[in-house]
Amino acid sequence: MRALTWQGRESVSVETVPDPSIQEPNDAIVQVTSTAICGSDLHLYKVLGPYLHQGDVLGHETMGTVVEVGPEAGDLQIxxxxxxxxxxSCGHCWMCSRGLFAQCETTQVTSQGKGASLFGFTDLYGSVPGGQAEYLRVPQAQFGPVKVPEGAADERxxxxxxxLPTAWQAFMFADVPEDGTVAVFGLGPIGQMTCRIAKLADRRVIGIDDVPERLELAREWGVEVIxxxxxxxxxxxxxxxxxxxxADSTVDAVGMESHGSPLTGAAIEVVGHLPDALAKPALDRVGIxxxxxxxxxIKSVRRGGTVSVAGVYGGELDPMPLMEMFDRGITMRLGQCHVKRWTDDIVKVLEKDEDALGVESLATHHLPLDxxxxxxxxxxxxxxxxxKVVLKP
Structure with a gap:
């Protein structure tokens, strides 16, 4: 099959790789019809390269048609x-039973001290081949895949x-009062959807970015922009x-590669060019x-307010303004999204006739996988x- 593979720092290519096959009884094979590029993929493209291997298949935003199932794949059918x-995630372990699907104990990458395995996301999260490909092997298929109606557009x-679940969790974690204001930092795909979900919930929304197209798109959805x-x-x-x-609540939809930190950016650049044997321990122990x-x-939320962090961070020695955080009594909630925790609520919105969140028009570029x-x-x-880019294998 053809698949998008990592070849080195800021170097990816589409190559012919072996087709995936059933490896466990609860696996399924999906023929990919749409797959998207995520901001987290850009972390792999540059910062987290030391944890990748030449030829690793990237991508973790995938949908398609089931073409093969193992004998324990639940009610999933070809x-x-x-x-x-x-x-x-497995759906039945101690963590999953509490809705903490990103911490699934069945797929936790304990060798790296990390949570549930992720598709297309380095040694740190299990080295599971990703979905920017013609086919995808799906472990834990008895629980993970979400069935969608026949005839509906892929991008719905x-x-x-x-x-959507990451943005939904970002809003839920922000705990915005019914008459409150949320400020969303970063108006990429996650930030845009967080704003729209907040507007759907009738909250006041302020969006912050420096890219004109992103600011204009948010403004079109009723967001006050800075x-x-x-x-x-x-x-x-x-x-x-x-x-x-x-603001009553703020959302960080940016993450580890935020602009405005030139010295830190230079340090990260240096680590990125080290040999893997040196870069891995540097990122793991003294990463910033x-x-x-x-x-x-943190500085823009009111006293007693909530900071919700959806952006991905990887540092171990990040300096934080703890005195200010303590004095102002803020709450901070963060972490990898527990996707299936929010799926049912989101599907109710998506199944409405109107495209209430504008999902069908979010992508600015539709391109072939090549x-x-x-x-x-x-x-x-x-x-x-x-x-946003959507790829069609």
Missing amino acids: GDRVVVPFNI FLYLSDV DDSAVDDVTQAILDLTEGRG DQLAALVAC EAPAAYEMFQEKKDGCI
């Missing part, structure tokens, strides 16, 4: 259309794999919009992140108004 959640349900390249102090701008108090967005979230390498570069550089 011909079912499914969306595949990005984290692999594709983002159930990651974008161009952080046009203001001296984003926190002050938010205070000015909230009676000097700050670019924290401009997270610190701004154009994925150029799409990665375009998405990373935010060229050509790129907000």
Whole structure:
């Protein structure tokens, strides 16, 4: 089959690789009809390269048609259309029984001290081949795949794999009061959907970014926007919009590669160029992140407010303004998304006749799989108004 493979730092290519096969009784094989590029894929493209191997198949936002099932794949049948959640969970362990699917004890990568296995996401999370390919092996198929209605457009349900549940969790974790304001930092796909979910829940939303196309898209959905390249102090701008108090809740939808931290960015760049034998322990023990967005979230939330972190971080020695956090009594909630915890609620919205969250128009680029390498570069550089790329194998 053809698949998008990692070849080195900022180098990916579409290659012919072996077709996946049933390896465990609860596996299924899905023929991919749509797969998307995620912001987390860009972390692999650059920062987390030391944990990848040449030829690893990337991608974790996938939907398609079931073409083969193992004898213990539950009620999944050949011909079912499914969306595949990005984290692999069993549905019955101690963690899963409590809705903590991202911490599934059946698929936890204990050798790395990490949570549930993820598709297409390095040694740290199980080295499970990803879905930017013609076919995908799906472990724990008795629980994970979400069946979708026949005849529905792929993009009505594709983002159930990651974008929608991650944004839904970001909003839920933010605990925005019914009459409250949430400020969303980063207006990529996760940030855009977090804003729309918050608007659907009738909250006031402020969106922060510096990319004109992202700001304009959020504005079209009724979001008050702040161009952080046009203001001296984003926190002050938010205070000015909230009676000097700050937002009731803030959401970090940016993560480890935030702009505004040049010295930290330089340090990360150096680590990225080290041989893997040196880079891995450096990232694991003394890793640092670019924290401009997270610190701004902390400083922009009101006293007693909540900071929800949806962006991915990987540092072990990140400095945090703990005195300010303690003094102001803020709550912080963060972590990998528990996809299946939110699926039923999201499906109710998606099944409505109107496209209430604009999922069918979120993607700015629809490309064949063979154009994925150029799409990665375009998405990373935010060229050509790129907000979301969907690939068709």
